[in-house]
Amino acid sequence: MDDNMTMRLEIARRIYDLDAEVYRVLGSSLGRVFNSDRDMTVRRLANLMGDFTQGHYLRSELALISNMARTIPVKADRSRLMTEYNEILHALDKLPTNFNSLDILDPKMAHLNSLRLNRRFDQGNHLVVCIGRTYGSAGTDIGFALADALKINYYDSEIFTEVLERMEADPKSVQDRVSFAHKQNLNQSLGMDKNRGLKERLREFNRYHGLPTEDALFFNQSGLLCDMAKREDFIIMGRCADAILSNNGIPHISLFINAPFNLRVRRVMDTDGLDKKGAVKLLHQLDRRHRHYYEFYTGRRWGDPANYDLCLNSASYGIDGSVALVRQLIEKSRESAKD
Structure with a gap:
């Protein structure tokens, strides 16, 4: 596995885990963004990061997570999760084939x-x-x-x-x-x-x-x-x-x-x-x-x-x-x- 794919998989895991944590903290009745198996979802997200033609799907999923995170009523939890979201965006920007470059x-x-x-x-x-x-x-x-x-x-x-x-x-x-x-x-x-x-x-x-x-x-x-x-x-x-x-x-x-x-x-x-x-x-x-x-x-x-x-x-x-x-x-x- 090349270094680029390793980086993408690591970011994908962070995205999946962020979605899970937002859902846990918020307890939203609207459900999570990702409901599929973790490994399967992580692989799909990593592939999206390397495909300019599909990057809008990743963008939409990230936006859904951040939109939900901004509704968290406890300020400390909201700040913690939005910080992780921003760090994920910065990591995406550093990818050699980032979806938004x-x-x-x-x-x-x-x-x-x-x-x-x-x-x-x-x-x-x-x-x-x-x-x-x-x-x-x-x-x-x-x-x-x-x-x-x-x-x-x-x-x-x-x-x-x-x-x-x-x-x-x-x-x-x-x-x-x-x-x-x-x-x-x-x-x-x-x-x-x-x-x-x-x-x-x-x-x-x-x-x-x-x-x-x-x-x-x-x-x-x-x-x-x-x-x-x-x-x-x-x-x-x-x-x-x-x-x-x-x-x-x-x-x-x-x-x-x-x-x-x-x-x-x-x-x-x-x-x-x-x-x-x-x-x-x-x-x-x-x-x-x-x-x-x-x-x-x-x-x-x-x-x-x-x-x-x-x-x-x-x-x-x-x-x-x-x-x-x-x-x-x-x-x-x-x-x-x-x-």
């Missing part, structure tokens, strides 16, 4: 940028940051790193699905509002799944009180998102969150992260193991899909600067620089709220 920085542009900030939200509201992004712009990496830097919860589509499913399983939850089909993919959300039979479509029709499945899912997640914004600080990736919160009068900061197409192509070639032709095709498909979903449910133009507080070219700053930039925006907003 490919940057999008364009050094020629980075030195040209400056920032002018205005007041963004009023004092007393929860900090909610909505991030839209194009695939290959490192937007998800930036969102995850920003949540860690701000010490707030992080939700992407996979975590949001998991939260909805867990709430549905919780007898204390409102069943109708959070009904959710687990692992519903984006094609189904856009109504592109042509293979569902008549019986399945009728069953979904009855389940959602006559609404099309994709519409019911959107309304359910919208209601949950608004409830969350009244209870906690968090970062939410996509989900039309900026438009949903705006329509409900809930303060938030909205960002859109993009990068030059050629740099996105290069990054996707590295992260997804595609040749240039395949990367270009994938980006065009995903851009069309994301644009259709966003514009269908919001009536807004996806990526239009008029719809966001800040549109960020991640190639101008890279991942770390983008995180620092947004933190500066938030800190300035908080200072303005005190005036």
Whole structure:
């Protein structure tokens, strides 16, 4: 076994044990993130660390653990477990093939940028940051790193699905509002799944009180998102969150992260193991899909600067620089709220 794999296995064990300890201390009725055999789970986590194409799964699982850990009421326990979480992130960063290392920085542009900030939200509201992004712009990496830097919860589509499913399983939850089909993919959300039979479509029709499945899912997640914004600080990736919160009068900061197409192509070639032709095709498909979903449910133009507080070219700053930039925006907003 090479040294890199040994390091990954050790970190994987720490992740598994952290999840177990968070569950033990919290005694959560929502359950653990990892329920499988320890050795099997550790091996899977170690493999994820070495695969750029699957790194988002590891990121989501880590975020679920940290989100739960931040709810621990005893300060000493919460501090101890969050310290271990942060040390695990630092260990991941040191891996030769860490899952979050490919940057999008364009050094020629980075030195040209400056920032002018205005007041963004009023004092007393929860900090909610909505991030839209194009695939290959490192937007998800930036969102995850920003949540860690701000010490707030992080939700992407996979975590949001998991939260909805867990709430549905919780007898204390409102069943109708959070009904959710687990692992519903984006094609189904856009109504592109042509293979569902008549019986399945009728069953979904009855389940959602006559609404099309994709519409019911959107309304359910919208209601949950608004409830969350009244209870906690968090970062939410996509989900039309900026438009949903705006329509409900809930303060938030909205960002859109993009990068030059050629740099996105290069990054996707590295992260997804595609040749240039395949990367270009994938980006065009995903851009069309994301644009259709966003514009269908919001009536807004996806990526239009008029719809966001800040549109960020991640190639101008890279991942770390983008995180620092947004933190500066938030800190300035908080200072303005005190005036």
